[in-house]
Amino acid sequence: MLINEYKPGREFMGRLDYGSDLFLSLLSLVKEKDIKVGVIKVIGACKKSVVAIYDQEEKKYRNVTLEKPMEIVSCIGNVSTAQGKPALHLHIVLADHEGKAFGGHLLEGTEIFAGEFYIKELIGPTLERNHDEVTGLNLWI
Numbered sequence: 001m002l003i004n005e006y007k008p009g010r011e012f013m014g015r016l017d018y019g020s021d022l023f024l025s026l027l028s029l030v031k032e033k034d035i036k037v038g039v040i041k042v043i044g045a046c047k048k049s050v051v052a053i054y055d056q057e058e059k060k061y062r063n064v065t066l067e068k069p070m071e072i073v074s075c076i077g078n079v080s081t082a083q084g085k086p087a088l089h090l091h092i093v094l095a096d097h098e099g100k101a102f103g104g105h106l107l108e109g110t111e112i113f114a115g116e117f118y119i120k121e122l123i124g125p126t127l128e129r130n131h132d133e134v135t136g137l138n139l140w141i
């Protein structure tokens, strides 16, 4: 188990632009504000979404593109680093017009209809992602 202790840092809250890419907008914000470690929460709606589901047997992500309006019921994740650069790990739960949910690991390509974000910076040790042989994932090592 890996456990680090952090103190609260800055907090940001705001609105994402119509038509913007959810993942890339958050990544550029994290870079602009120089956030090394933190947590992210987003709610809203998107016009199109791209998520991935990890196949634990094959150790590969299976990408799914949904070309329809969906509600962003919940998108949560964290900020850390990989090769010293900011890395976002975000999961998203989306709901269709009937409220049926679909979710996965958020990728680039999710186009915002409306989005409200909250980012909290944490002050303390950096968390660096590296390839983990057992899972095939980039984990904090």
Ligand code: ZN
Pocket (backbone or CB within 6 Å): 089, 090, 091, 105, 106
């Ligand atoms: Zn993930």
